Amino acid sequence: MKAKAISNGILRAIAILTGVVLLVIFIYKVQSVIGYLAIASVISLIGRPIVRFLEHKLRFKNTIAVVATMIILLGLFMGLIGLFIPLIILQGKNLSLLNINQLQVNIENLYKEIVTYFNLYHINLEQSLNTSTWFSEIDLSHIPTFLNSFVSGLGSFSIGLFSVLFISFFFLKDSKLFENVILTFIPDDKISRWKNSSDKIKDLLSRYFVGLIIQILILFIIYTIGLLIVGVENPIVIAFLCALLNLIPYLGPVIGAFLMLTLTMTSHLGESFSAVMLPKALWVLVIFGIGQLIDNFFSQPIIFSRSVKSHPLEIFLVILNAGILFGVIGLILAIPVYTAIKVILHEFLYDNKFVKKLTKGL
Numbered sequence: 001m002k003a004k005a006i007s008n009g010i011l012r013a014i015a016i017l018t019g020v021v022l023l024v025i026f027i028y029k030v031q032s033v034i035g036y037l038a039i040a041s042v043i044s045l046i047g048r049p050i051v052r053f054l055e056h057k058l059r060f061k062n063t064i065a066v067v068a069t070m071i072i073l074l075g076l077f078m079g080l081i082g083l084f085i086p087l088i089i090l091q092g093k094n095l096s097l098l099n100i101n102q103l104q105v106n107i108e109n110l111y112k113e114i115v116t117y118f119n120l121y122h123i124n125l126e127q128s129l130n131t132s133t134w135f136s137e138i139d140l141s142h143i144p145t146f147l148n149s150f151v152s153g154l155g156s157f158s159i160g161l162f163s164v165l166f167i168s169f170f171f172l173k174d175s176k177l178f179e180n181v182i183l184t185f186i187p188d189d190k191i192s193r194w195k196n197s198s199d200k201i202k203d204l205l206s207r208y209f210v211g212l213i214i215q216i217l218i219l220f221i222i223y224t225i226g227l228l229i230v231g232v233e234n235p236i237v238i239a240f241l242c243a244l245l246n247l248i249p250y251l252g253p254v255i256g257a258f259l260m261l262t263l264t265m266t267s268h269l270g271e272s273f274s275a276v277m278l279p280k281a282l283w284v285l286v287i288f289g290i291g292q293l294i295d296n297f298f299s300q301p302i303i304f305s306r307s308v309k310s311h312p313l314e315i316f317l318v319i320l321n322a323g324i325l326f327g328v329i330g331l332i333l334a335i336p337v338y339t340a341i342k343v344i345l346h347e348f349l350y351d352n353k354f355v356k357k358l359t360k361g362l
Helices: 002-029 031-056 062-094 100-119 125-131 142-173 177-183 188-230 235-245 251-266 273-306 312-348 353-358
Strands: none
Touching (some): 031 142, 188 235, 188 251, 188 312
16 A cells, blocks of 8 residues: 555656646747737736726727727837937947948057057057957858848747737737636636735736836936946937846846947047047946946845845746746746746645745745
């Protein structure tokens, strides 16, 4: 009898493990669809108050209110894109894309400035570049492959954009659509528990998204003030873009720092490297560092403690694994998805010792 119980336990464990592995594989295969659903859900959360206002205050019919909301959100999205057009035009002008000869002169002058500066510190940059094999390893035959990848990526983006807009429309039209679909898979005796979980998830994620908005706003203000003091061109657009990139955990700040530094230096091509470009670049790095210190030691602890209620190491491991499995989308969605899973486990499996320990404080 004891041996039978042990074998049943082993078989049950194998079945559970197999189920988990198959579930992970399935999620990995449909990660794009999950990403579309997640983005559409966020858009519906943002647009729901607008739909309610149009329905209750302006007496719009539901469909018209949803269409108007979609147009408003698309307008805001296009407006944000429009913010970056002056920056792109300015960078194109600074890089002299329409004047190849001037671009060559600017690059040669910059090269001479860098060589002169580093030679002051006994670093022969020219010799290092000459002995480097990096340039010889460049294969121009990869350019067609890159162009094909670009076209393919553009097509995938178009499909993704259409999918998100299509799903968002129906989520806005029927706010209970997603929840009703899930309820069809929930046994009748578990429905009340699921509704409790759903309400708690909405509450925690609302706090989380509000916290993210505050986080972006704080970084935006710090970056804008700093860039204005340093005298960088288009400081508002650069600050907004770098603050927005902070939504991508760990990877976003690195990209933001590189972007801010690059845009600062390219805005002063042709000027003295040691007298203008290098000091401005160093000040920009200091500003970025101050913003990240405030974000890491003030903003993020408050956001995570009040919303996801998880240990920093726990959050790091979740984000790391999500990034490995699902890439950038996984990095962005890791915390909200993990929070939802914790709430569901807390509601349905609270008697389990591991779940009780994991969801302590929820």
